[in-house]
Amino acid sequence: MQKTLLERIERVADDVVSLVLRGDEGQLAPWEPGAHIDLALPNWLTRQYSLCGDPGDLAAHRIAVRLDPLSRGGSEYVHLHLRPGRTLEVSLPRNHFPLRPAAGYLFLAGGIGITPIVPMMRAAVASGADVSLVYAGRSASSMPFAADLAAAYGDRVRLFDRGRPDLATLTAGPGTEVYCCGPASMLDAAEAVFPRVHVERFQPVRRTFGPDTAFEAGCARSGVTVPVPADESLLDALNHAGRRVPSACREGVCGSCQVSVLDGEPEHRDDIGAPAGRMYPCVSRSRSPRLVLDL
Ligand code: FES
CATH class of the missing domain: 2.40.30.10 (Translation factors)
Structure with missing residues (x-):
């Protein structure tokens, strides 16, 4: 910190x-x-x-x-x-929503979801790419930074101050990366229209998983084995066993509890997309009877 x-x-x-x-x-x-x-x-x-x-x-x-x-x-x-x-x-900054190099960018923002888009838009424009922003809110006065963005980027910014436009009317040509941040309904709509859209979620998607089962977590550095009962998260089991893992959201959206997996098969339940060899123990569990963690 x-x-x-x-x-x-x-x-x-x-x-x-x-x-x-x-x-x-x-x-x-x-x-x-x-x-x-x-x-x-x-x-x-x-x-x-x-x-x-x-x-x-x-x-x-x-x-x-x-x-x-x-x-x-x-x-x-x-x-x-x-x-x-x-x-x-x-905390140190974490980035699950990085700007990938592209010839063009279509940014979709709803309400407070404009916040990560502000520096992304600036960097995208500075890169010389073809950039456009669709920014929606329930009223003009509820949309932070709208006037600044319109003043800075002119007709590259389209503001919708009475709710979201039909995203199906938007197009993204070849080589254009689409980024969306906003309420869950907007993210879902963007994913339906643009299958490769990058989204930033601050609330987990509602999904169902198989029943929670017990497993054990081996901590490679200390040699301790931690039993994880079916009714406890891996994060809680580790913390109760004295293996302190930092956490914040406890919903699989922030990334602060990331741990390295050395062996076993995690069942990923996060909304971030765990990198290879990593998992988020606040929500994710195990498909194998034992996981070995770099703890
Ligand atoms: S605490 Fe946020 S992803 Fe685990």
Whole structure:
């Protein structure tokens, strides 16, 4: 984790505030467009937010937070209690939504889903690619950064301030990469229209899996074997056995609990897409009776 000082908090749309977090101990870790951080709140909650500032500025991170009417304490705390001058810890940036080199980009954003798209759009335009953005919200005043984007990129930006357009009317030519971030319904619609779309999810997709079964996890470095009962996650079993694995979302969307798998066959249940040889133990389990982890 890195210590930051909350330098500024300002309203950027209805129910959306932007936070500038200045590194408290020198430069912050570098990041690429599409990355997010975990923000550790003083009420012991940890939440994930996309970085929406300038990757070239390692002195400060910028994020934006929408007040969720169903807040479980994260966004509500940010909006009601956080004030400039507070020291806050943030994780190193992680990126499950990287910008791939392409001749063209079609960005689709809904509401607060615009946050990772802001630096991605800037980098894509700077690369000389053919870029367009479709940005939808329920009203103009609810859409953070809309005016700035329209001013910076002109007719490459199409704003829809009365809800989402029919994505089936959009086209992406050969060589164009499509990126989408927004509410789950928008991500689902984008996946239906563009099979190769890159999406960033902050909530898990509802899916069903086979019944949870017991297995064991061997920790290669310590030589300890941890039994994982059917009614406990691998993450909880490891933590209860004293093998501390950091975690944040516990829903398979943030990536903070990633561990390396040395042997056995994980059953991946995350929404990130675990890289080869890795898994997310907060949600994923095992198809084999034993997994061996690099712990
Ligand atoms: S804690 Fe977020 S992916 Fe496991």
